[in-house]
Amino acid sequence: MDAGELAGASGRWDLLGEAALVVDGVVVDGPERIADLVERALAAVPKPASQLRAQLLARQAYDAASRGRLDDARELSAAALTLAQRTGDPAAILACLRARHLAVAGPDYSDERSRLGHQAVGLAARGLPVGAMWGRIWRVDSAFELGSLAAVDSELLALKTVADSLHYPLAQWHLLRLRAAREALVGRFAAGEQHAAAALELADALQDPSLRTLHWAFLYSVAHVRWATDTAQGFPLPAEQIIDFLISTPGMPPVGRASLIGLYLLLERRDEAHEVLRQMVAQVEGYPVDGAWIVTVELLADGAAHLGDVEAAAVLYPLFAPYGHLMIAGGTGALACDGSASRTLGRLALLLGRPEIAEGHLRDALRLEDRMGARPFAAMSRLHLAEVLLARGGTGRLTEAAGLARTALETMRALDMPGRAAVAEGIAAAINAALADRTAFTAREREVVALVAEGMSNLQIAQRLYLSERTVETHVSHVLAKLGGSTRVDIVTWAMSTGTA
Structure with missing residues (x-):
């Protein structure tokens, strides 16, 4: 910070700008003093000195983003990145990309x-x-x-x-x-x-x-x-x-x-x-x-x-x-x-x-x-x-x-x-x-559900349970009504999801 003050007093805008950047990433007392130094450097640096100006703008954008002033950070970082890309200087471009990324x-x-x-x-x-x-x-x-x-x-x-x-x-x-x-x-x-x-x-x-x-x-x-x-x-x-x-x-x-x-x-x-x-x-x-x-x-x-x-x-x-x-x-x-x-x-x-x-x-x-x-x-x-x-x-x-x-x-x-x-x-x-x-199946309906889940047809279930095929059809219809389903696939899905299958 003392170097920055001396550079400003001597009128050396280049040294003032470098002093403002040298604290980048360093934790120091008085962040307001750093912000002031960057602002004075920007005012002193001639417009053609675009590489240094881009990095100073990036520093301002970085500080603004760190303080939650995101609209300012986005505006500053966009200007900084545009300027840095005109210079073609990789270090300046990276500094501006980092500021933009944070913004x-x-x-x-x-x-x-x-x-x-x-x-x-x-x-x-x-x-x-x-x-x-x-x-x-x-x-x-x-x-x-x-x-x-x-x-x-x-x-x-x-x-x-x-x-x-x-x-x-x-x-x-x-x-x-x-x-x-x-x-x-x-x-x-x-x-x-x-x-x-x-x-x-x-x-x-x-x-x-x-x-x-x-x-x-x-x-x-x-x-x-x-x-x-x-x-x-x-x-x-x-x-x-x-x-x-x-x-x-x-x-x-x-x-x-x-x-x-x-x-x-x-x-x-x-x-x-x-x-x-x-x-x-x-x-x-x-x-x-x-x-x-x-x-x-x-x-x-x-x-x-x-x-x-x-x-x-x-x-x-x-x-x-x-x-x-x-x-x-x-x-x-x-x-x-x-x-x-x-x-x-x-x-x-x-x-x-x-x-x-x-x-x-x-x-x-x-x-x-x-x-x-x-x-x-x-x-x-x-x-x-x-x-x-x-x-x-x-x-x-x-x-x-x-x-x-x-x-x-x-x-x-x-x-x-x-x-x-x-x-x-x-x-x-x-x-x-x-x-x-909700389902409250009868004992017979539970038997029918288990056999449907095994892939049996109504005729096969009737033969297994010693029932008529028409009776099995009735049980299947009652099961579907209770499930709110329309096909045997709905019965199989329910049986698998509840562990009945």
Whole structure:
């Protein structure tokens, strides 16, 4: 800062500009002084000095985005990038791409962030290999959000090549934490935790305490999906330590505060969870729609669903509704990918008493999660859809709900999601009880159902049970009437979904 003051006093605009940039990425006291220095440098630098001017504008954009002034950040970063591209200078272009990426980190700009990543990757051919590192990282984040596991895997493979060639510890750290997120997404929780542990070793070597905080965030995300207070590898989750950190850290961003809700719920401290939820929902409409916004609102929505807070759901649903086509992942470094945003919308819609809308959202979520191979999240969507169908009633819906709940339970058990599996057992039992009450088959009808499910014709059933074929036809008609079905396929489907077959 003193160098900047001296440069300004001497009239050396070039030194003033360099002094304003040298603090980039360095934590110093008095951010207002830095902003003032950048502004004075911009005023002093002649218009033709476009390379330096572009980097100064990028610095302004970066600061604006960091402070939540996203409209300003987008305007400044667009001007900076245009100017840098005119110069053709790779370092200036990368600085402006990074500023632009932060300015458009919110969920409205997933496609643009992927394109920015492509531009950054191209800088490697122009002598700036670190551009390829940032570009691949951004494209992984975008691929998570847009729901393409194939693209995630392709970009991770390319990022490994870049990280191996750079011999840059930060590149290896990013690779490991993104691999952890990928493994957790598909339900390989223990493998994800192993990648995260390796990333933590690198973080400790880099002596950056903020990276340990991100490790905690990953462990919490896995615990939340499994709904367990231990890790997939059997170690206790440091929940109390994480809570103390989140509460005691000044200026904790909304995504950190929102994490408190799930942690409190895991520890069965519902009153504390509800208090945080109420405070944050009262402020949520003022939060900047930045890279952490979609994760923050999803955490609030999850808390509202767990706590049955209809008022919170009424605030959150319209905010989240435009993003149902996305997967939930941060736009500035995905620590985890938490399944489809449509699943969150479905849960909120059910809480708001709109089961038909909830069903549509959850079917959308299930299609996306199945396509992406996101097994734990698809299991959760199946279970929530089963809840909706149970609420809507009707034999056909209950039959489908029974199959969905059973499949969800099998997946949750297979993936070691103990808390989720316990909930699924209760929902499956409620569905089967409702279905039994509705169908109320006679003993003879149950025999006929079992034999139809084995693939027997009416004549074969008649011969097995020593009945006339006409009597069997009557029993089949009664069964179909109770199921609300029209063909023998409906009987087979019901029998398989309820375990009768």
